[in-house]
Amino acid sequence: MIIYTKTGDNGTTGLYGGKRVTKNHIRIQACGEVDELNSYIGLIRSYNSYKEIDEQLHVIQNTLFNIGAELATPSDRMFSTNEKPKISCLISDKKIFLLEQWIDIMSEKVPPLKQFILPTGNIATSTSHVARTICRRAERSTVTLSEADEIRPLIIKYLNRLSDYLFVLARYFGYLANNKEIPWNPNE
Template sequence: MKIYTKTGDDGTTSLYGGKRVSKNNIRVQTYGEVDELNSYIGLIRSHNSYKEIDDQLQRIQNSLFNLGAELASPSDQMFFSKGKMKFSCLISDQKIVLFEKWMDEMSEKLPPQKNFIIPTGNVITSTSHIARTICRRAERSIVSLCEIEDIRPILQKYLNRLSDYLFVLARYFGYLANEPEELWSPNE
């Protein structure tokens, strides 16, 4: 199978189900940001040496593909073609609860946060912060998309909680590396 189709040369792309839309369509923009986030999580994984964290990040990457697939599907196409699996099975409240469990486990080992933290540190810590900001951008895009299309609210909630997870993960990587957090100094 060739990777190039030439069908997008005119500035359009296909949504799931075949509908053609502009590549600057808010739906395309949103799932593109989810794809960018997924790539940064892959970068975190490439610097990570902790199996438990890698397992979490791998699960997140798979979920982000599911989320992207749902975003690439107009409301009337909310099924996969093989097996007719509903998207509502893929991104659910169970994933939100899992994020909260993982954050609670990491937070137990971290010092209490009393100030804003400058997003810096080693490569994996800084990359986690970048992923968090991309996640927030994708979340804002979903908010915009929800204003004009029917999108399940759980998708926005998922990205909101994922950005929280990525923040705690960044702090946790700093903790594991025994790096002190750089606190924001408003007088600088």
């Protein structure tokens, strides 16, 4: 596989199916932000020493690649005239259900949240917070894309739930390390 094809030297890139768009196209922006998020999930994995969490993050990384593939597919390649997908959709509600299960398990162990907390702590906690904010950005770009072209609403729902997971994961890493959460003080 050749890494450099030179086809993007003019500021365009190819979508699934061969259509070329500019590299600042909203579809490419959404794909890029999902890719950036996936890289940060990998960074969390490098700071994590818990097998169960690593397995969860592995599933999430594969799901994000699947989302990237869907986002890189123009709606005319994805949907037929009767609104049914032409290609097999790569994620389902099961992935969202998994996130919710993992959130519930971690939430049972961390103290109840009574106020906003500052996004800080150990490296795994802080990296999870950074990933959460990147996830929110990817979600916003995907919403913008959905206003310009048809995408499955499930993708937006997944990214929304994933940001919830990453927030709880950040708190969970702090809990495991016995780090005290620092509440937001609007008067400081």
